[in-house]
Amino acid sequence: MIGFTPVSATIGGALIGLGAGLLWIVNGRVAGISNIFGSLVFGARVDLPWRLLFLVGLPLGAAIGLEFGPDFLSEMSGALPTLDLPSPLIVIAGFLVGVGTALARGCTSGHGVFGLANLSLRSFLAVAIFMTTAVLTVLFAKQWP
Template sequence: MSGWMLALAGGVLIGLAATLLLWLTGRIAGISGIVGGVLMPRSGEVAWRGAFLIGLIGAGAAYLWLVPGAYTPRQGFPPVLLVAAGLLVGFGTRMGNGCTSGHGVCGLGRLSVRSFAAVLTFMATAVLTTYIVRHVA
């Protein structure tokens, strides 16, 4: 299967999972919110969040097992910078009250103006950061 077909299938599966979660539970498939709900649990909220995360990780692991060589880690990134980047992403999702999955997949699908502004901010920041890392630093 070609790369674009795999990307299309992945996008369809993400959209289907987000739609089913909203339809069946009334919950938004924002990964940062789902993880946050597992880390700071509330009664009745942990089981579905844990199941969603296990499915998310399990599906990725199954894909890597079924398609050997599908993922090759990039070299040359110091672990300290990767940890710092992860922490900054976490801070940004908290500050933006959601992540790319919540705002980009679910919010845009619901025509949320706030999500549209958040996605524009995410994308502009990503473009600027990539430019700086590749051409300035």
């Protein structure tokens, strides 16, 4: 397993902050994935071009990373945890994540990156609940037979 790497974590955090900041400055929008996706799929289809570009850019960025950094991916594969869970349980978990982001009026990217940077109490509480739930979920999943 790969240990904590402060340099790459700092660079990654700076790039996420830069991307969120640029989206705010250029478009006046928060980089919350659940809101971007939800408005695109279920909303009034406002601001369609930038939402599509943003969502297409996510897997495209991953594909570029795979092309130019396959060594990094193979190095990381041993560091990623695996859970041997039944498919229906994974589908239910994904549905519950969607319900949770709707109830929280945003996801980890919106609340965690932008909301905390704006010192939003609502975002602080949402992130605290997200993280607590994540820890409890991991503890529960490790007990799964």
